[in-house]
Amino acid sequence: MKSHDSLGVAVIGTGKMGADHVRRIQEVISGARVTAVVDVDPERAQSVAAGVDGCTAYPDAALAMASPDVDAVLIASPGAAHEAALLAAFAHDLPVLCEKPLTPDAASALRVVEAERRLGHRRVQVGFMRRYDAEYLKLKSLLDTGELGRPLMLHNRHRNLASPPWWTSAMHINDSVVHEMDVTRWLLGQEITAVTVLCPRPSANAPEGLRDPQFVVMETDGGAIVDVEINVNSGFGYQVQAEVVCERGTARIGDGHGMVVNSGGRWGGAIAQDFIERFADAYDREVQAWVDATRRGEVTGPGVWDGYAVAAVCEAGVRAQSEGRRVEVELVERPALYR
Ligand code: NAD
């Protein structure tokens, strides 16, 4: 580390996720502090920097990375800006936590894989935070014991309260189902080989012209079938649920039975309203794991190969959606650095 004992982090993008990560690093995480924030909206960056001692606001990521106070970079700008920020971080050989998606398409994700390969060592953890969620971790441990036998099917439900005005039908795949694609590869330890997208009639909750909900079916090289209901205008809250069906049993997470209240002749509980609430612990664990690994000089968790593999599945998914047919996933050979 260039400066103090704790890791000096530059947070790139200070919108919903970036501002939450700044708060997290300052208030929850040990071993790190925010020394720089970057946003193309200078007022936003300055207002976030104003709340953090010793933090400077920059209009440009490369400028922040050149600062002696910056030891590591957390990228939370929109996906289209990730490639430039990642390449700038490689130029300074800085460790990175990059929010999902790695980049918006497979070709740009592959350029990042190639750039990291040229650097000669892994530098990036990708923000697939479900791998750090307590329930997903339990499910993964159970599957890894082999107690339930081989996984045959994985059913997923992914529901958002309401889509923002700029949301498109392709974003169901690229922005939301991207998480189930990563979860599938990680939980099952298998690659996704083909994607089909079915659309029922649109919900009356969805804006005119949006194909919502959608039903995504994925096939894996281990012979499993994975389905995802993605519904971004549920109208009632944010829910992420998964059930694995194995040869000798099933296991389900995400029912959200934190507390059940009996009152007035009814029973029930609360439903989270967004991902910040539902995955708060997972984001905390993800960022702490990144800080700890970085301070040890290591890179752990999902990396750029995972980001690329998922981008390739997304690309097949968007084609499957627009062409109304099953589309096979095309992956290049995995470089030795990622085996
Ligand atoms: P947002 O629109 O709220 O914030 C993005 C911020 O980045 C804005 O302040 C914008 O001005 C800034 N920005 C745009 N281009 C920039 C650039 N070139 N350099 C620096 N700043 C730039 O978006 P968000 O919801 O915070 O999403 C940010 C990232 O986090 C995206 O990659 C998104 O997919 C990801 N995300 C992840 C999760 C998750 O659950 N892991 C949830 C939501 C969003």
Ligand code: ISE
């Ligand atoms: C958002 O960008 C996320 O990454 C959330 O985890 C996901 O649930 C949501 O659908 C996306 O829009």
